[in-house]
Amino acid sequence: MDRGLDREAIEEVYLATLGFSGWQLGNSSAIAAEEAGRPGVSTVRVENACASGGFALRLAVDAVSSGRRNLVLVVGLEKMTDVSNARRRYWLGVSGDTEWERLAGLTFAGVYGLMAARYESEYGPVREALSAVAVKNHAHGALNPNAHFQKLITREQANSGPMVAAPLGLYDCCPVSDGAAALLVARTDRARQWTDTPVYVVGSGAGSDHLAVQERENLTRLDASRQAADEAFRNAPFDRKRLDLLEVHDCFTIAELLALEDLRIAPRGSAGRLTLSGATRLGGRLPVNPDGGLKAKGHPIGATGVSQAYEVFLQLRGQAGARQVRGAQRALTHNVGGSGATAAVHVFSAG
Amino acid sequence: MDRGLDREAIEEVYLATLGFSGWQLGNSSAIAAEEAGRPGVSTVRVENACASGGFALRLAVDAVSSGRRNLVLVVGLEKMTDVSNARRRYWLGVSGDTEWERLAGLTFAGVYGLMAARYESEYGPVREALSAVAVKNHAHGALNPNAHFQKLITREQANSGPMVAAPLGLYDCCPVSDGAAALLVARTDRARQWTDTPVYVVGSGAGSDHLAVQERENLTRLDASRQAADEAFRNAPFDRKRLDLLEVHDCFTIAELLALEDLRIAPRGSAGRLTLSGATRLGGRLPVNPDGGLKAKGHPIGATGVSQAYEVFLQLRGQAGARQVRGAQRALTHNVGGSGATAAVHVFSAG
Numbered sequence: 001m002d003r004g005l006d007r008e009a010i011e012e013v014y015l016a017t018l019g020f021s022g023w024q025l026g027n028s029s030a031i032a033a034e035e036a037g038r039p040g041v042s043t044v045r046v047e048n049a050c051a052s053g054g055f056a057l058r059l060a061v062d063a064v065s066s067g068r069r070n071l072v073l074v075v076g077l078e079k080m081t082d083v084s085n086a087r088r089r090y091w092l093g094v095s096g097d098t099e100w101e102r103l104a105g106l107t108f109a110g111v112y113g114l115m116a117a118r119y120e121s122e123y124g125p126v127r128e129a130l131s132a133v134a135v136k137n138h139a140h141g142a143l144n145p146n147a148h149f150q151k152l153i154t155r156e157q158a159n160s161g162p163m164v165a166a167p168l169g170l171y172d173c174c175p176v177s178d179g180a181a182a183l184l185v186a187r188t189d190r191a192r193q194w195t196d197t198p199v200y201v202v203g204s205g206a207g208s209d210h211l212a213v214q215e216r217e218n219l220t221r222l223d224a225s226r227q228a229a230d231e232a233f234r235n236a237p238f239d240r241k242r243l244d245l246l247e248v249h250d251c252f253t254i255a256e257l258l259a260l261e262d263l264r265i266a267p268r269g270s271a272g273r274l275t276l277s278g279a280t281r282l283g284g285r286l287p288v289n290p291d292g293g294l295k296a297k298g299h300p301i302g303a304t305g306v307s308q309a310y311e312v313f314l315q316l317r318g319q320a321g322a323r324q325v326r327g328a329q330r331a332l333t334h335n336v337g338g339s340g341a342t343a344a345v346h347v348f349s350a351g
Numbered sequence: 352m353d354r355g356l357d358r359e360a361i362e363e364v365y366l367a368t369l370g371f372s373g374w375q376l377g378n379s380s381a382i383a384a385e386e387a388g389r390p391g392v393s394t395v396r397v398e399n400a401c402a403s404g405g406f407a408l409r410l411a412v413d414a415v416s417s418g419r420r421n422l423v424l425v426v427g428l429e430k431m432t433d434v435s436n437a438r439r440r441y442w443l444g445v446s447g448d449t450e451w452e453r454l455a456g457l458t459f460a461g462v463y464g465l466m467a468a469r470y471e472s473e474y475g476p477v478r479e480a481l482s483a484v485a486v487k488n489h490a491h492g493a494l495n496p497n498a499h500f501q502k503l504i505t506r507e508q509a510n511s512g513p514m515v516a517a518p519l520g521l522y523d524c525c526p527v528s529d530g531a532a533a534l535l536v537a538r539t540d541r542a543r544q545w546t547d548t549p550v551y552v553v554g555s556g557a558g559s560d561h562l563a564v565q566e567r568e569n570l571t572r573l574d575a576s577r578q579a580a581d582e583a584f585r586n587a588p589f590d591r592k593r594l595d596l597l598e599v600h601d602c603f604t605i606a607e608l609l610a611l612e613d614l615r616i617a618p619r620g621s622a623g624r625l626t627l628s629g630a631t632r633l634g635g636r637l638p639v640n641p642d643g644g645l646k647a648k649g650h651p652i653g654a655t656g657v658s659q660a661y662e663v664f665l666q667l668r669g670q671a672g673a674r675q676v677r678g679a680q681r682a683l684t685h686n687v688g689g690s691g692a693t694a695a696v697h698v699f700s701a702g
Binding site for chain 2: 013018019022023024025026027028029030031033034039040041042043044045046047048049051055058059062063065066067068094095096097098205206207208209210211215223224227228231337338341342
């Protein structure tokens, strides 16, 4: 049972947003506190591109686990559709390396296209696996009333989408979405004041990498993700083998394959096979992105990392409706900034 | 004695920047970690407009005081002069309320002009006191080789500067500056590993307020500053009466007067008299902004809050050269976001 909340209990607010379209680029955290009914409390905007939400959650977890705060609010949001296509193109690029990528014309689809091409050259054809990610996440999104896309797509559609950045086609790319999500993060010993069924954050990790992909050691893994996952599991009370579901950052279908390998769920080069086996579908051994993922739920930049944790919250409380992973007790969220320059991973437990 | 630093000891990086001019709006914290020689570590951008630096310091202090980290790096920076005047005008406005202020044409000088006008209507003429702030901070800046303005101005100049936003003239406004500053924040019990003369952060507070000034209760005080100061002193081992120097957020001269009152250094309506008495000059009873303040040192947005702490670091180690406050042992920094929607206050001690 949840017992409701007196807003006065909120001691701090963390806002995750890129400020897409420039609606309120500076000081927007003050609006978050104000709209939460708590003008006056300490509030701060956290921005790490598409990983802003994951890092806001990380700071909130620190604030309560250190005992400094009892209850803090995390808000993630992005309004992406209220600018023209031309301006939107600018805003979609601002989280990539400006000097070596954005100003040279390399887009995010382009960067992930390079990763996918390199992945194929190292591990062989990946088209069917990419399409399997898209088909699966659309199928999951169809079960999520808050998903941007709630319709199924076929393998044939996914295979033959218009090319965006070879080898990635239209169905390999997440959409441009508006969205928001919020979390209340409480001290473990206080959570039951507000609910009988809290969800516990039992591991938090973060990493970074060179902003420009040209500086990185490798194009087929994101070291920031690896580092974040390793840190998150260092303190977690269970190993990744015991996870019941994952929320991973599938901004492009190739990113879901890389995530499974960077999180050390699948050996390198094998995430495609795992996906094609059906293991990562709802009903499979380890459902991945039951809410539809960025691919189908949508990717409102600052909201994404927060909404991943919201999905885990629903799943571990058994409240995910048609997309419920049966008996889910342990879950992970994986949130990537840009093309992997920053990443945050959290591990959750039902009790 | 300082013992130098092995970069490998840096466990986390906090970057404070607005991203002025849009050079790298998203994910710039990754560059901060990379340039610090630590690509891979957890890094996050913190943005609360002109208070970004103060809030980055606050999060860094939390990270070490909770025992989670031993040593973290805080970087503040802004490059403000590499865009045209027209674009700069846009960027100078983005931290004010967009809906009710910026799009209606109200600038920051305009907002602080309103505050100054209201202050005069409540407490009487303030022109001489505003000029005294400007003259003092220019005099201090002239002693600071890193100040933007290193020249004295006269009372007559300050009184007769071209009008910017009545009653504020040119010499009431801080300049547009490029700049950067950095701090290493260590756990108290580890600091002596790197230096024999650490400076201790003994209090940290933050507050917020409605972003739009029209929603606030009062135009002659910043409640965010009051809240931040009260929180900072709640845990500090000494009272504000024992401070030896202050670094306050004087983006406009009126802001220094408001700060002295909001920090409860001076009773309301009396900060002008205190300033005119000479008490806040170097050599006075309580020097304010010995580095020149935002007015003369400059105000590179994300760098400001960090550089205030750097000045305190120099002062409490007796290394501030010609502007040294004799025997300084206890100090405070006060950093305001926008027109007071966010504020962070830190209290420091020499030992």
